[in-house]
Amino acid sequence: MDALAEELRRALLQRSSTLASRISHLRGSLGDERSPLADVLDLFGFFPKALDIVVEIEWNRAPDALSRVQILRPFLRHVLDVSDFVDDWLSHAGTASAPVYLVDAVGRACLSLGLDERRVVIGEGRADEFRTVVGDIETAVFDLLGSHRPPIPTRLQKLP
Amino acid sequence: MATVSALPTDREALLGPASRKLEIGLIGARTATALRRVLSGAETDDADRSVLSEAEAMLRSVANAIDFVESGGSTRQQPASFGFGAMAFAMETTAANFPSKDLTAHLRQAADELASLQVAPNKAVAATLVNLFSGLADVATRHAGTVGEVTGTRV
Numbered sequence: 679m680d681a682l683a684e685e686l687r688r689a690l691l692q693r694s695s696t697l698a699s700r701i702s703h704l705r706g707s708l709g710d711e712r713s714p715l716a717d718v719l720d721l722f723g724f725f726p727k728a729l730d731i732v733v734e735i736e737w738n739r740a741p742d743a744l745s746r747v748q749i750l751r752p753f754l755r756h757v758l759d760v761s762d763f764v765d766d767w768l769s770h771a772g773t774a775s776a777p778v779y780l781v782d783a784v785g786r787a788c789l790s791l792g793l794d795e796r797r798v799v800i801g802e803g804r805a806d807e808f809r810t811v812v813g814d815i816e817t818a819v820f821d822l823l824g825s826h827r828p829p830i831p832t833r834l835q836k837l838p
Numbered sequence: 839m840a841t842v843s844a845l846p847t848d849r850e851a852l853l854g855p856a857s858r859k860l861e862i863g864l865i866g867a868r869t870a871t872a873l874r875r876v877l878s879g880a881e882t883d884d885a886d887r888s889v890l891s892e893a894e895a896m897l898r899s900v901a902n903a904i905d906f907v908e909s910g911g912s913t914r915q916q917p918a919s920f921g922f923g924a925m926a927f928a929m930e931t932t933a934a935n936f937p938s939k940d941l942t943a944h945l946r947q948a949a950d951e952l953a954s955l956q957v958a959p960n961k962a963v964a965a966t967l968v969n970l971f972s973g974l975a976d977v978a979t980r981h982a983g984t985v986g987e988v989t990g991t992r993v
Contacts, residue, residue, distance in 0.1 A: 739885070740871050741878040748867035748975040752860045755982055759860075763852045813853045822857075822864060825888050 679743035686750040690733060693757045698726035701764060718815070719768055721834045725760055725819055728827050729753065735826040756822050763819075859982040862896075866974030869893040869952075873971065876955060876964040887956045893971065894952040901945040 705719040733753065740746045816835070820827060872886040948970065951963050 736871075739875070741874045741880060744972070745867070745871040745874055748870060748972065748979070749864070752863045752867065752975075752979045752982065755979065756857075756860055759852045759857065815853075818852050818857060822860060824864065824868065825885055 679747060683743040683746040683750065686747060686754060687733065687737065690750055690754050690757060691730065693754070693761065694726040694729050694733075697757060697761045697764065698723070700761070701726070701768075704764070704768060715768065717834075721816065721830070722760070722764060722768065722819065724830060724834055728820065728823055728830075729757060731828050732823045732826045736824075752822070760819055856982045859978045863975050863978035863982060865889075865893055865896060866971045866976075866978055870968055870971040870975055873955075873964040873968040876959045877961050877968065879961075882955075882959050890952050890956050894949045894956075897945045897949040897952070901942040901949070904942050904945075 701719055701723045705716065705723060708716045708719070733750070736749050737746060740749065816830070820830065868889045869892075872882070872889045875886060876882060948967060951967060954960065955963055
């Protein structure tokens with residue numbers, strides 16, 4: 679059980695580091711631009727830092743390996759979910775399912791049709807299997823980290 | 839020109855039901871950890887008491903939800919306050935640990951014991967609860983989905 683706990687911790691910190699790099703890359707490509715996307719990326723950029731701190735605290739508080747495994751497993755699932763969300767919703771540079779050339783092509787086609795005031799939605803799969811999810815993203819991302827989570831910097835809180 | 843993408847409904851983990859199961863799994867894991875800290879003789883702190891309080895509230899909500907269903911919806915409490923989706927799952931998981939008869943009484947007794955631990959840590963009381971929350975942690979996390987990699991050892 680000790681080895682499993684160590685392995686989960688390694689996997690978790692590695693994925694946290696990968697997510698931080700991914701967010702940094704996406705945010706860096708926007709430059710100094712202030713936009714809703716840049717603000718959301720800044721908020722998500724705080725998540726890996728907060729996660730690393732919480733993992734360290736939870737690891738040290740846990741009295742045994744079983745406790746560590748039971749706490750780190752949901753954290754690992756959560757960091758994967760956050761990473762997927764970043765890729766699916768915040769990767770303005772394109773994804774495997776909606777590559778950047780396709781995004782650009784649709785954008786150009788819309789402009790040529792005089793649809794510049796419209797928002798393009800590109801989705802994969804059946805047309806009737808999509809739905810809008812309304813929720814507080816700050817809550818969804820950070821609340822699972824629990825009471826040991828460092829406070830979110832004021833400038834990142836409650837984005838429009 | 840703004841461009842966004844839409845997602846198939848099976849890929850909304852961060853805002854979907856799987857996230858609620860992760861939340862329940864973490865309540866179970868953190869409560870089991872706090873109980874093991876009591877068993878180990880560690881000094882409990884505000885973080886432990888906060889976790890035990892959260893678990894206590896969850897068990898009381900589960901008991902209230904059962905009462906609501908058994909009464910045919912005639913209790914005074916608003917069902918929205920139960921968080922039914924999560925509660926149904928927690929109920930299903932915790933119910934296996936108690937006799938079906940007087941389930942709500944057992945849940946409220948467990949909640950009372952969690953309340954007592956917040957005031958005065960007691961190893962005997964913690965020992966009666968740790969398996970319940972350890973099991974809840976394992977089941978809820980497993981239902982929330984794979985962690986993305988399998989760790990194994992070759993013999």
